[in-house]
Amino acid sequence: MSRDERLEVLVIGGGIAGQSVCEELAGTATIALACAEPHLPYDRVNLGKLLTGATLGELQLRPGSWYADHDIDVHVDAPIAALDPAAGVATTAAGLELSFDRAVLCTGSDALVPPIAGIDAMGVEVFRGPADCERIASAATGCTHAAVIGGGLLGLEAAYALATLGVAVSVVHLMDRLMERQLDAPAAELLAPAIAQLGVDVRLAHATEEVLHDAGGHVRALRFADGTQLDCDLVVVAVGIRPQVALAREAGLEVNRGIVVDDALTTSHPRVLAVGECAEHRGVVHGIVAPIHDQAAIAARVLRGDGDGVYTGSVPTAKLKVMGIDLVTAGDAEGGHAVVVRDEPSGAYRKLVVRDGRAAGAVLLGDIRGAELLLDAVRTAAPVDDALDLLSSASEATAAELPDAAQVCNCNGVCKGEIVDAIREQQLGSTQEVVAVTRAGAGCGSCRPVVSELLAIERGGAAEEATYLCPCRKQTREQLAACVREHDLESVSDLSAACGAGRDCGACKPGLAYLVSEVRGNRHREERHARFINDRVHANIQNDGSFSVVPRMRGGVTSADELRRIADVVDRYEIPMVKVTGGQRIDLLGVRKEQLPAIWEELGMPSGHAYAKAVRTVKTCVGTDFCRFGLGDSIRLGIDLETAMEGLYTPHKVKSAVSGCPRNCAEAYVKDIGLVAVEGGWEVYVGGAAGGTVRKGDLLAKVDTPDDAKRLALVFLQHYREHAEYHERSYGYVERVGIDAIRASVLDPENAAALLERYRIARAATDPDPWRERHDPVSPKQFAELDSEPEPLVGPPAGAAT
């Protein structure tokens, strides 16, 4: 069929349903996609991640180029105001007319707001879109107590996100058990304490009767049917959805609770289909993601006239995306003949419901092994002879035993067969690639281990290809490093030209800059344009475009003289905030770019590298100097280690600590590199973290002397510098390759000596104090804009180091 004869399909709505229809139809129709929101389709299933720091870009389902590549004409910020099915024309709010042969309504739903007195008070938010998340996140700062009305999937995820932000939060639920639509009573009883463990207060059988507000109209409490109250200054409503049917109703289509569709997903007008949360099929409106993909696939078949386009309904499946709680459900949680495996102490619960000899439902809590296999049995209503045997054998099943039709990724509706085909046909070699191509694992990510397993099976057990340094180049770190060595390349520009990708997306330039500097032992040609702004001006950019200044204070030890100079700088430059950091440093915040050189000059202290993917701080406890428990001189070793490492750039930041005894006051167990004095020696820990990820470091080795500990730390540092992917923290690296492989490298005497030699070569060529650029800026306006000048340097104070 030529392009001109292709069916013109207008997809109305850029949610997961609209995107899914586009994916199914791509290449077989001329598609226009009208998105009401000002963004390309994003993964609403993971909305909670927006509350905890993810950007909308990270949730975007496909890059803009995907739509262009598939000939899809996307209109964002283009809500459809009128639809004329007979004429085949839709009109956007801005007056743009879009014609179509067939239209698919994917208008989704709004949050259901229950008719509670006072629900329109300020501080009451729904949890539905990015704008809601922005309001909730900003209200969460300074909020003393938040209440989430609704103890279903969405409510629990909202409560979890708020708890992660450090907000005290209560979940208020009308029913006497959580997630009553998906769980039976015993599973719900196990879930409640697991949720409580995350710091979320759970109140069941609480009917909210009124939202009370203060004189300013802002929410102050909830009042319940039993007369009790809950004080709160933020309320998030997550009780359900209301299908968005206004456009369909005005277009004269039959509307009940949702837009009524038949088994061909067609509305009362043959030209118009409806898919997703806005559609009502056989009296059912689905509010979860999995059925949407089923419907989109059928709708595409109907539009193409493929013949077998009959939708008979979906088995609902759900996955709770809350860290530390594994919960997967499918179909009915109760009824029929059920077998249950329950491990009391661990709180694990596995249930399979069988009706008329066929799998009808599954609940897996705390132990979700074999989830894909069991979900597939429920989805296909597979015959079950021995339910107990299926339940136990599923936990041993590998990805090889899954049928091709088994859905691996529930977020994006991708089944095993599609993943295997993609791996074979496109010769994919890494999990990163498989995720990018198939979208399996691009949602909540919980199925990524299965994706990796399928890849390993297809590759016959061969190791995965390394991930690309930047997907736009399709070249790995090793390939690019070999290119630098082979052609003796000196800079990012040389590498860009030589590696022949012909593109330069910008995103990978800092990674390439690190790679060139690392391979050449810091004897490279520095190019400022390849560096992030922090590395151009040696300061950390803040949310208002100002910068922060952190001087070097090795081991966290300072002096009266340094503190006096810092105080003088704060006064003279009217620095709005002075803050002690978690790494035992002093941070001057709110500094303008033009002030940086003069402040550095007046501080007379070297850069603390607190802005770079580099060796940051070595934190210490007082150790044997003053502490009555100290076993080792942690301050001395901390200062020595910091002096030995400072100025070195690394794949990601490296935070270290030295503790003088296992009481671990310097928190060395949770640092990238941690040294701990014990009876008779020192322990060296690597791969610890205590930020967004919390991980105790692995014990690399126990050594005898402080010098041995420092040497081993430096050997590990160089190993990490040479082997980790750019942007990979040590904890990710240690987990990925395993501590045994790292030990084999850094404890081998010959290899350790070679690593230490390369460390010395690189260290010798570092710039120990980038702040000296104040005397000789790389470009005239390095620390200024076109219409400003850097502030003049006042002479260094007496006694200051330079």
Place this chain on the structure above:
Amino acid sequence: MTALAEGTWVDVGAARDVPLMEGRSVRLAGGRVAIFRLPDGWAAVEHACPHKGGPLSDGIVGDRCVTCPLHNWRFDLDTGEQIGGGAQLRTFQVREREGRLELAT
């Protein structure tokens, strides 16, 4: 590009003050403008990222696009369009004359 009458160009600084593949900003009536030196010429867009006001002149430039240093929103420097989103930057005409940079008002 439509021809502009003489006199609508404003001198905003020295061309040498903007290094290759970097940007610097300047105040123009109505707000700040970020000016970038690309391998084959110049580009100018409004300076504040429409997302959270990040300073686009401090962004990394590649493929005729700039990436905001705060949250990685990416914009086409020729059209001002956000890559992968619906935001739009104002663009400005910019030229180099005898070592000076000029913006069209």
